[in-house]
Structures are given as structure tokens and as C-alpha cells.
Amino acid sequence: MARWPQSAALGIGVFATIVAGAACSAGPAGSRGTLARAPTKVHACARTQPHVGAVGYAAALPDGRRERVREGSQVVLATLGPALLAYVADEDDGTIHVVDVQTMQERTTFDAGGTPAQMVMTADHRLVVALRDKAQIKVFEPADSAVGAMSERCAVDTAAEPVALTVSPDDRTVLVTSGWGHALAAFDARDLRRKFEAELPREPRGVVVSDDGTKAYVAHAVGSAMSVVELEEPAHRVRSIALKGREERPAKVRVRFARDLGNKVKKVADEPRERTSCQGFALAKSVTPEGRILAPQVLVESGDTTVQSSGYGAENGRAAEISDVAVVDQGTGNVLPASLSVRPPLAGGPKEDGECLLPRAAAVDPVRGSLFVTCVGSDSLIEYDAASSAPHHVQLRRWPLASGPTGLAIDWAAGRAIVWSQFDRVLSAVSLGRGLEQELAAAGQPVIRVSLSRRSAQPETADLAAGRRLFHMSGDSRISSDGRACASCHPDGRDDAITWATPDGPRQTPMLAGRLTGTAPYAWNGSGKDLTEHLSHTFGRLRGNGLDARELDALLAYITQMTPPPSAVAADAAQRARVARGSQIFHSAEAECASCHGAGGVLPDGVKHDATGQPAMEFDTPSLRFVGGSAPYFHDGRYASLRALLVESDGKMGKVSHLSPADLDALEAYVRSL
Structure with a gap:
């Protein structure tokens, strides 16, 4: 089995109540594992x-x-x-x-x-x-x-x-x-x-340092923001730069829904809408011009969560996700507005030249003044104009690559890009049409590939390899009509931190890796008795054509064996004691946590419960594995933190009002450790 693939799987609603999502909330000391x-x-x-x-x-x-x-x-x-x-x-x-x-x-x-x-x-x-x-x-x-x-x-x-x-x-x-x-x-x-x-906020990935050495800029796989860390300040202050896109919408009357009820309540006009962002895996620094941070990402239209949607997110054939390269000024920390602009046409799926919906690596060529980005899913290398105020609108060239390009280096002296395609285990040398590579380009060999050796005694099976490719396949009509891949909503097998408009109301993306086995039924409302049925529902809502039996088996093999995040390890004796006390509370008859979520929160009871105080709304019990790293919580993402979830849902999901502040801290510490 492949270790640490660059994403994760399924559609929007896999389990049920408390688990899912991803917010940029920080836990107490020791919660980072x-x-x-x-x-x-x-x-x-x-x-x-x-x-x-x-x-x-x-x-x-x-x-x-x-x-x-x-x-x-x-x-x-x-x-x-x-x-x-x-x-x-x-x-x-x-x-x-x-x-x-x-x-x-x-x-x-x-x-x-x-x-x-x-x-x-x-x-x-x-x-x-x-x-x-x-x-x-x-x-x-x-x-x-x-x-x-x-x-x-x-x-x-x-x-x-x-x-x-x-x-x-x-x-x-x-x-x-x-x-x-x-x-x-x-x-x-x-x-x-x-x-x-x-x-930092959750799921940090790529990092670069400003030219003057005073600041570190950090990309995040989720959360619509970039972090800036002051390296020379004693406290190393962390601040956030918002990376949301924005598009103007014509006024249109829509029917809104109450928070937990399916009944229509009033009509309002649409307003200009922001697009959230995710897939922030890579960063690069522009050399010509100097002083810019380039951040490949994806801008997401999750839909109006107060109205009913026919699918997941954008309506009327509009693309739910589009590629983007945010440009941040090193000196001021300001984002160039043009780099977050959303231009029409937005209807339908990816453009013919292909959106980069799963950017994974980025590097600049200081000689050419270009930004290069590898795109998993479309398996391509794209060259953008690094000097543009909106690089994603100035796509210069693209090259096809082997499957799963996750690593990139630029040999700017010779004019070539060296790309590692993890899924196919292939290293490619891509001619950029200059220097030592001109002869290859003229001979029609712009890309030279070599397969690398494997020492593992247990190589990846054909089903797992095929499943991983399917999971990351963007622009595939079998999965969705608008280009989204399974990995679009589940980067690294986790979640995109987004609450989507769906036919059932607002639903948050759940985490997948390490949570699927033994947790049936699936979807927030428990409508999928098994993963096969749930996938069928998901592809339907994404307006995909669906997979044949062999492909479905391969995808199931992959998503059920994805490597989960590392388990948390308490940093000191005090934290270990706090977690042990929290375990006692979790499994106690008074708190009633384990009665639904099972011992250790791993295997839930498989029963739907009224967790909102509205009898018409019942949700399947989720697994709590890795819940500490998947805020915000609840089916609609209403709780920004675990503490808010525990306190504000008291009496509807377990009981905590009888706990002292110290015991509430202990319970939260234990849940974070699961």
C-alpha cells in the first residue's frame, strides 16, 4: 500500500454528526501530538x-x-x-x-x-x-x-x-x-x-521566507488563508492573510431555509459572494519581479447554504472549483486583488486547457520569469507568467506528465524542469526550450521519463494504484460534471474545511482517512447502508456518470486503506494525566459519550439520533477518530471548536454541565487524543 498519498476520497457526507470539516482553530497545549x-x-x-x-x-x-x-x-x-x-x-x-x-x-x-x-x-x-x-x-x-x-x-x-x-x-x-x-x-x-x-492554524504545508529574512509565509491545505510568522520577534507572532476570491452576482430571488428545518421561510436577493479557498500545498517566491509570494490554490463556490441545492455547491452548471494563483506582497502582506479575481465564463466543467484543481508543487524560473506548478489529477506541468498581477489568467504553456506529479525542481541554467510523479514512480525531465534542452525540443522530445526502482517487499497492488488515480482524477465525468475530484473535497484523505449547500441543507465535509471501516451507515443522515451505496449517491449529486464495478472496487480498496494522520502523543506527564482523566469521563454513565460513540470513540452505534433539539432532524453517529484536527463541527459546521461543541450541545449529545472546568479540560484533551 502506498504511504501518505497526496489527497483523499469521496463526496461530501460520509458519516454523521460531530465529526468533519476543518477549521483553523488551535487546541490546548499538547494537542498537536x-x-x-x-x-x-x-x-x-x-x-x-x-x-x-x-x-x-x-x-x-x-x-x-x-x-x-x-x-x-x-x-x-x-x-x-x-x-x-x-x-x-x-x-x-x-x-x-x-x-x-x-x-x-x-x-x-x-x-x-x-x-x-x-x-x-x-x-x-x-x-x-x-x-x-x-x-x-x-x-x-x-x-x-x-x-x-x-x-x-x-x-x-x-x-x-x-x-x-x-x-x-x-x-x-x-x-x-x-x-x-x-x-x-x-x-x-x-x-x-x-x-x-x-x-499555526490547521494543515500548514508549503513555507518560504521573505527576502529580508524577517517573515515566514506558510500555505494551508484548508482554511482560506496564508499564515505569516514574525521570525525576529521574541514571541514569533502569527497573523493571517485572507486568500478568498470574490465574484459579483446578479440579484436573484432565492428561497432560504431555517437552520435545522426543511420548511421555506422567506425570500431574499443574492449578494456578491466570496469564494473560499483550499488546496494550498505549495508556495514560491518570485525573483523577477522581486518581493512577491506566489500561492497556487483553488477557489471554491460552496453554494448558498441557506437554500436547497440540487447537488453539492454551485448551481446552474457553474464550476464549483476553479484554479487560482494568489500573489502576496512581501513588504506589506497585502494580496494583489487581481490575483483573487474570478472571471467569467464560470459555467460547466474545466476549460479545454484544464484547470489545476489539485496543485501540489511550485517553483520559479528566474531566467524566464515564470512560475511552474504541478497538477495532480490532470497530471500536468503548467507555466504561468510570474510577473502578472493574476498569474492564473496568464497560462503560458503546459506539458503532460506521468500520474501524480508531486515534486518539482527547476534547472534554470539548462532550461528544464525535473518532476517526480509519485503515482507512476516516474521522474521526468521537461524541456523548457532553452540551452542544453533545445535539441531535444526540436527533435520532438520535450519530456524524457525514467521509471525509478522500488525496494519494497510488498509493492502497491493494482487495485490500490488504480484507486489512488481515480481518487485524484479531476476533469473525469465519471466522478463529477464540473471537474471536481474526490481529493478536491478530501485533501490528504481529510476534509476541505467547507460546509456545502446540498439537497438536505448545509452539510460539512467529513474526514475519511482512518474513519471508514466499521462506521456504517454513511452520510450525515445515514442514507448509505454501505460505501458502495454512498458512493453512488455522491456521484449522482456531483452529476457524475459513475464507475463500473471494477473501478468502484479499486476506489473502495484505496479509500478504506488510506494512511490516517499520526496519533497524538502527550508531551508530558501532566498532559498524560489529563487525558487519562478525560477517558474516565468519556466512558462514564454520567457523560454518556461512549454510549453512542463507542469505547474510545472509534466504533459508533450506527444509530440516528436527534442531536439538534428538532425531532425532524436526526443524524447518524460518527466515529471520533482524529476529531481534534477536524474542526469546525456538526453537520452544518456551526461549532468552531471542540469546547464550543461540548458546551453548547450539552443535553443533546452527552452531558457536561455537571463537570468542573478542570474535568471539562480533561474531557476535551481526551477527545483530541483519539
């Missing part, structure tokens, strides 16, 4: 052989300055003598591949020691690797080898699920974002001693 951290021995991570092996990629800029790459990726370039090497992080195999870019031949591999997400090379040419499953970053240094091998130096603990890396412009600091741990940590680049850790 941070491991207890042993101090790193001084200089344990430092380089021992300073003049041996591969050297990090550097090349001349248009103004003559030599610059090196400081942003992390699943593909890192380096030189070894006359050879250009690509180090490729293989999440599925737990290895780092070393490939000669000129010959496109694999030289060697070495064990990453876990599931490698991004990598970055320090100024002294050590390779820092984020191990997603280990809550660690690991440091390798070049070995005295002609093939580009590396030897391990040390490993340092991080918050749960480190996913992205960058190095500060002065080369003194390595920064790492932790997705499930919602944190940004800074480490001394010399010996990897921790400098600080800042708590």
Missing part, C-alpha cells in the same frame, strides 16, 4: 567531511548573481563534478533516489528512515529530510562516493507530520511545517538545535 523531545547532542548534526560529495544546486541569475535553491521539494538538485543529480523523496518506498539528470539514469538509492516528504539542502550541502510518519527531520551528509550517496548524521524531533522545509536567506535557520501538528519550527542550520516553535 508533539513527541516528547530529547535534547540533541551539540554538533551531532554538523558536517564531518566538509569538502566531499555533491554540492547543492546554484546558477547565475539574469543580473549575474549566483543563487542557490533554499525552498524544499520532493526533488532537490545538486552537482557532483560535471554531473547534475536529482535527489528524489519517495514516500511510498521510504527511500531517496539519486538520478543523473543528464543521462536520466538512476545511480543509487538510500534509506530515508521513514516516509520522506520534502527535502532541502543547507549551505554546507547537507540534505535535510522531513520524515512525515516519524515526526522527525533527519540530516544526511554527502558520502565520499562517485554516485552521490549520503550518510545519516542525526534525527531531530518535530511536531506531528513534518511536511515542508525551507532555509532562511542567511542560511542560518532551517524551518519546517508540521501538518497534523499545525506548527512551524525553526532550527539552527549548523547543528539543528531548536530555536522556537510557533503554533
Whole structure:
């Protein structure tokens, strides 16, 4: 089975009541699942052989300055003598591949020691690797080898699920974002001693540092915002930049619904509507012009949740999701309004040239002045004008790629992009039509591909491989009529933090990974007795044509075996005691939590309950696994935090009014740990 795929599955309503969604709410201390951290021995991570092996990629800029790459990726370039090497992080195999870019031949591999997400090379040419499953970053240094091998130096603990890396412009600091741990940590680049850790909104991904080194900009897979962390302030203040799109709507009379009832109550006119944003996996810094952060994302029209919809989200054939590249000014933190503009036509599915609905990697070419983005689902590499105020409206070129392009590096000296396609296990060299690659382009070979080796004793089965591709397939009429993929609503197998308009009223997207097995029936109203029936309902509401039996089996195999987020680990004895006390309360007869959600909140009772105080509205009981990382809560996302859910639903779902503040803290800590 593939580890840590870049998304997740199904349609909008998979379980039921409290679970789902995703908000940018921060939990109490210890809620990030941070491991207890042993101090790193001084200089344990430092380089021992300073003049041996591969050297990090550097090349001349248009103004003559030599610059090196400081942003992390699943593909890192380096030189070894006359050879250009690509180090490729293989999440599925737990290895780092070393490939000669000129010959496109694999030289060697070495064990990453876990599931490698991004990598970055320090100024002294050590390779820092984020191990997603280990809550660690690991440091390798070049070995005295002609093939580009590396030897391990040390490993340092991080918050749960480190996913992205960058190095500060002065080369003194390595920064790492932790997705499930919602944190940004800074480490001394010399010996990897921790400098600080800042708590972030949920699901942080890509990170870059401003040119002056004072701010870190962080993308988020959900939440319609970018985080800015003040690196030089003692408190390392975190602020948010809104990344919502906006489009004007003609006035139109619609019928609105009360919050919990299906009856029509009044008529109002539509107003200009914002589009929320998600799929913020990657960031890049513009070089020409300087001072801009480029953020590929997707703008979403979830529909008017106060009215009845015939499907999920946008009505009248309008595209629910469109691609976008937000542009943020480094100096002011302001977003260029044009970069969030939504232009007509919006009707129907993706354009003929294809929307990038699942952007996963981004890099700039400072020679050409272009932004390159890899798109999972459409399996393509897109070149945008990085100097435009709205790059997504100035698409220059696109190239077809192997399935699942998740890693990208630009060799701007030779005019080529190096792309790692995780699903097909293929590394591609894409000619950009300049320098050493002009002959290939003229010969009709703009893309050269090589399949990389696999060491795993249990390779991914055909069904799982096919299911993963189906799950991420955008623009597929079998799934939806408007281009949405399963992964559009369930990035990384989780949720998009969005409450959608549906035929049943507002419904929030639930998390999938680790929650499907044993939790039937499905959908908030429990209408799907099994996953097959639920998928059929979902495809229908997305106006998709549906899958044949073989394809459906493959998709089911994949979504039921997706790797869940890492389990939380209490950071200290006090937190462990708090969680233990919370478990007692959860399973007590007085609180009545386990009576519906089962022991440990894992296997619910499969019964619909009135959880709103409105007898006409009953909802299936959800699993509570990983609920601490999936706010907001309830079928309509009305509760922004777990504390609000516990307190404001008292008497409708369990009982907490008898608890002291300390016991309420303990119950919340326990639920977060599930």
C-alpha cells in the first residue's frame, strides 16, 4: 500500500454528526501530538567531511548573481563534478533516489528512515529530510562516493507530520511545517538545535521566507488563508492573510431555509459572494519581479447554504472549483486583488486547457520569469507568467506528465524542469526550450521519463494504484460534471474545511482517512447502508456518470486503506494525566459519550439520533477518530471548536454541565487524543 498519498476520497457526507470539516482553530497545549523531545547532542548534526560529495544546486541569475535553491521539494538538485543529480523523496518506498539528470539514469538509492516528504539542502550541502510518519527531520551528509550517496548524521524531533522545509536567506535557520501538528519550527542550520516553535492554524504545508529574512509565509491545505510568522520577534507572532476570491452576482430571488428545518421561510436577493479557498500545498517566491509570494490554490463556490441545492455547491452548471494563483506582497502582506479575481465564463466543467484543481508543487524560473506548478489529477506541468498581477489568467504553456506529479525542481541554467510523479514512480525531465534542452525540443522530445526502482517487499497492488488515480482524477465525468475530484473535497484523505449547500441543507465535509471501516451507515443522515451505496449517491449529486464495478472496487480498496494522520502523543506527564482523566469521563454513565460513540470513540452505534433539539432532524453517529484536527463541527459546521461543541450541545449529545472546568479540560484533551 502506498504511504501518505497526496489527497483523499469521496463526496461530501460520509458519516454523521460531530465529526468533519476543518477549521483553523488551535487546541490546548499538547494537542498537536508533539513527541516528547530529547535534547540533541551539540554538533551531532554538523558536517564531518566538509569538502566531499555533491554540492547543492546554484546558477547565475539574469543580473549575474549566483543563487542557490533554499525552498524544499520532493526533488532537490545538486552537482557532483560535471554531473547534475536529482535527489528524489519517495514516500511510498521510504527511500531517496539519486538520478543523473543528464543521462536520466538512476545511480543509487538510500534509506530515508521513514516516509520522506520534502527535502532541502543547507549551505554546507547537507540534505535535510522531513520524515512525515516519524515526526522527525533527519540530516544526511554527502558520502565520499562517485554516485552521490549520503550518510545519516542525526534525527531531530518535530511536531506531528513534518511536511515542508525551507532555509532562511542567511542560511542560518532551517524551518519546517508540521501538518497534523499545525506548527512551524525553526532550527539552527549548523547543528539543528531548536530555536522556537510557533503554533499555526490547521494543515500548514508549503513555507518560504521573505527576502529580508524577517517573515515566514506558510500555505494551508484548508482554511482560506496564508499564515505569516514574525521570525525576529521574541514571541514569533502569527497573523493571517485572507486568500478568498470574490465574484459579483446578479440579484436573484432565492428561497432560504431555517437552520435545522426543511420548511421555506422567506425570500431574499443574492449578494456578491466570496469564494473560499483550499488546496494550498505549495508556495514560491518570485525573483523577477522581486518581493512577491506566489500561492497556487483553488477557489471554491460552496453554494448558498441557506437554500436547497440540487447537488453539492454551485448551481446552474457553474464550476464549483476553479484554479487560482494568489500573489502576496512581501513588504506589506497585502494580496494583489487581481490575483483573487474570478472571471467569467464560470459555467460547466474545466476549460479545454484544464484547470489545476489539485496543485501540489511550485517553483520559479528566474531566467524566464515564470512560475511552474504541478497538477495532480490532470497530471500536468503548467507555466504561468510570474510577473502578472493574476498569474492564473496568464497560462503560458503546459506539458503532460506521468500520474501524480508531486515534486518539482527547476534547472534554470539548462532550461528544464525535473518532476517526480509519485503515482507512476516516474521522474521526468521537461524541456523548457532553452540551452542544453533545445535539441531535444526540436527533435520532438520535450519530456524524457525514467521509471525509478522500488525496494519494497510488498509493492502497491493494482487495485490500490488504480484507486489512488481515480481518487485524484479531476476533469473525469465519471466522478463529477464540473471537474471536481474526490481529493478536491478530501485533501490528504481529510476534509476541505467547507460546509456545502446540498439537497438536505448545509452539510460539512467529513474526514475519511482512518474513519471508514466499521462506521456504517454513511452520510450525515445515514442514507448509505454501505460505501458502495454512498458512493453512488455522491456521484449522482456531483452529476457524475459513475464507475463500473471494477473501478468502484479499486476506489473502495484505496479509500478504506488510506494512511490516517499520526496519533497524538502527550508531551508530558501532566498532559498524560489529563487525558487519562478525560477517558474516565468519556466512558462514564454520567457523560454518556461512549454510549453512542463507542469505547474510545472509534466504533459508533450506527444509530440516528436527534442531536439538534428538532425531532425532524436526526443524524447518524460518527466515529471520533482524529476529531481534534477536524474542526469546525456538526453537520452544518456551526461549532468552531471542540469546547464550543461540548458546551453548547450539552443535553443533546452527552452531558457536561455537571463537570468542573478542570474535568471539562480533561474531557476535551481526551477527545483530541483519539
